[in-house]
Amino acid sequence: QQQVKQSPQSLIVQKGGISIINCAYENTAFDYFPWYQQFPGKGPALLIAIRPDVSEKKEGRFTISFNKSAKQFSLHIMDSQPGDSATYFCAATSRDYKLSFGAGTTVTVRA
Amino acid sequence: GAGVSQTPSNKVTEKGKYVELRCDPISGHTALYWYRQSLGQGPEFLIYFQGTGAADDSGLPNDRFFAVRPEGSVSTLKIQRTERGDSAVYLCASSELGTSGRARQYFGPGTRLLVL
Numbered sequence: 001q002q003q004v005k006q007s008p009q010s011l012i013v014q015k016g017g018i019s020i021i022n023c024a025y026e027n028t029a030f031d032y033f034p035w036y037q038q039f040p041g042k043g044p045a046l047l048i049a050i051r052p053d054v055s056e057k058k059e060g061r062f063t064i065s066f067n068k069s070a071k072q073f074s075l076h077i078m079d080s081q082p083g084d085s086a087t088y089f090c091a092a093t094s095r096d097y098k099l100s101f102g103a104g105t106t107v108t109v110r111a
Numbered sequence: 112g113a114g115v116s117q118t119p120s121n122k123v124t125e126k127g128k129y130v131e132l133r134c135d136p137i138s139g140h141t142a143l144y145w146y147r148q149s150l151g152q153g154p155e156f157l158i159y160f161q162g163t164g165a166a167d168d169s170g171l172p173n174d175r176f177f178a179v180r181p182e183g184s185v186s187t188l189k190i191q192r193t194e195r196g197d198s199a200v201y202l203c204a205s206s207e208l209g210t211s212g213r214a215r216q217y218f219g220p221g222t223r224l225l226v227l
Contacts, residue, residue: 006153036218043115043202043218044154089153097144097206098167099216101153 003027004092006102014110019077021105023090030092035075038087080109115219117203123225124193132188132222136205143186144216145178146202154202160186193226
């Protein structure tokens with residue numbers, strides 16, 4: 001039973017464009033929402049994270065938007081670059097350790 | 112500094128065999144996690160160690176799976192009587208517990224297990 005639903009499964013964006021990935025959850029006990037970036041053959045790496053007491057968090061070209069009432073959150077990648085081509089996973093947890101991941105979104109940035 | 116390392120990077124075995132997968136966490140990290148990632152899916156939690164003890168093993172799929180961390184550092188995931196459905200990438204992560212309680216998990220590159 002997947003606790004975090006992620007869409008789209010894949011997307012293609014032109015260099016300089018905006019990539020948007022959406023996630024939804026049901027478990028209202030979740031209180032920490034990280035995003036991970038994974039390159040082929042590598043483990044996931046933490047990109048950015050948010051807690052539900054804020055609606056938006058920005059780090060460089062990456063922004064998380066969080067809608068607590070809708071139980072949805074999204075990742076925006078601004079000015080997408082070819083080096084951003086990777087698989088992105090949203091995740092959620094109600095504890096420090098037990099991350100529940102979405103199924104992932106493969107982002108391809110065309111030069 | 113050195114990140115989380117996992118050995119072997121690839122393991123091919125036959126159905127019914129026993130395998131051991133090793134994880135070396137970042138030095139000083141007290142928390143260690145195992146996840147399993149099937150093709151095209153996100154990682155799924157298997158087990159969490161705090162120090163030497165398994166604080167939560169609720170993600171282990173059945174009693175063929177077992178993990179140890181005898182000295183609170185290196186961990187071994189053991190799979191008995193492997194089945195083709197066990198084929199996946201097994202990821203290990205480690206973290207330190209900050210005062211905020213929000214532990215950043217650092218993942219290793221994974222062990223790709225193929226059961227023929």
